[in-house]
Amino acid sequence: MFDYDVIVVGCGPAGLMAMRELASRGVKALGIDMKTRLDRNFRSASGFFVTDQEFNGENIHLETVGDKMLVHYEKCGFTIEYPGLMEPVYHSAMYSNSTVPYTITTTKKPILHFFNATTWLSGRHQAAVESGAKFLIRTLVTKVKEIPGGVEVTCRQNGKKWKLTCRKLIAADGLQSRITRELGFNRTRGSMGIGPTIEYEFVGVECPLPRGDIYAFGEQMIGQRGQIFMVPSWRGKDAYRVETAAQLPAIRNYQIIEHFTKQSPLAHWFKNAKVVEKSGAVVELMPPIKVPRTQNILIIGDAPSFAEVLYQGATMCGYMAGVAAEKELKGQNGYDDWVQWWNSTFEWNINPQRMGDYTKRFLFGRLLGSKTMDMLFELAAKYPLVAL
Ligand SMILES: Cc1cc2nc3c(=O)[nH]c(=O)nc-3n(C[C@H](O)[C@H](O)[C@H](O)COP(=O)(O)OP(=O)(O)OC[C@H]3O[C@@H](n4cnc5c(N)ncnc54)[C@H](O)[C@@H]3O)c2cc1C
Structure with a gap:
């Protein structure tokens, strides 16, 4: 018996979107993050947002509705609400x-366009909570381990340690991902x-x-x-x-x-x-992980990427991961589908030359x-x- 069907580690734009998708599909999921608040951005972020052109395999279109914007992901086929106006x-x-x-x-x-990262996160957090998503904040995940049929997650809060289990895990713990490192994915990546x-x-x-x-x-x-x-x-x-x-x-x-x-x-x-x-x-800067998955763990967002997937990319990673995890729970190959999407979407996965262009x-x-x-x-x- 597992504590949860899915645990999402890291609730930035990727993890929040995955949680929203899982909760709205009725999956028993828990989002864990070490931050004190999930509706605020604490890290540097310039706020660039690319729209109305093919970018990282997607074409995002903005629609203004009163004092809010609808953000349409045309290829992935979903829409989210940004509770403010982006500046052209x-x-x-x-x-x-x-x-x-x-x-x-x-x-x-x-x-x-320029967007406000805090507005983006507060919108994603609110949408997830309204869908019934459950979160555990101020909690550091120190280890994840494959166990028969699922994953064991070690958590730490205020010096107290405990373990949770889940059938599937989504790691969305960002650029300096501890999970990616501890699962051994970084050994062959090298640093640029x-x-x-x-x-x-x-x-x-x-x-x-x-x-x-x-x-x-x-x-x-x-x-x-x-x-x-x-x-x-x-x-x-x-x-x-x-x-x-x-x-x-x-x-x-x-x-x-x-x-x-x-x-x-x-x-x-x-x-x-x-x-x-x-x-x-x-x-x-590290090259991307081409197959960011183990048996029951899928790594998404900045964690397996080259440099950054940006807020817009993290959000689509989260959406696609929510869909993928639900498929896995039904015995389908959702994680393989996600990996295929990952490799055919982000520009530096398709053409490694793009890493050089970015670095320059x-x-x-x-x-x-x-x-x-x-x-x-x-x-x-x-x-x-x-x-x-
Ligand atoms: C200087 C700078 C400028 C940027 N400018 C832009 C920009 O202009 N436009 C744009 O779209 N993007 C920008 N980005 C990139 C953007 O911030 C990332 O691509 C995006 O945040 C990735 O989302 P994510 O959800 O994958 O990871 P993150 O946003 O990094 O979220 C990871 C989450 O995991 C949590 N976490 C990590 N480890 C653990 C753990 N062990 N246990 C529990 N929780 C954990 C963290 O607290 C965090 O909430 C910028 C980034 C930087 C650094």
């Missing part, structure tokens, strides 16, 4: 040492680099550019190699999140933000600005010196890109 973004600007940015503008279709990032959220920023994402590189701008991303925040028209990408040691990230906001040629934008939130993350986006600020960057930016500034 038509502008992007990049600075090197010069104060003249290279700009990209679209006139009809937004380049992308590790990078810390920190994010300061500011209000009162006097930025003269139209709202959009802004990138800065070069010694005058950030004091060293690396880069700054500055993205609009939902907090208000003068609110921005400023994030870093730098090498270890992590202190460099702090130095980059301090330099950019206090000493760079753009520091005057921050003269009257206040920091309202700080967060951080460490991202290790983050590394070029580290690899190119200021003079080269300036030359490229001066050339580019002469030819701003305007697209439909």
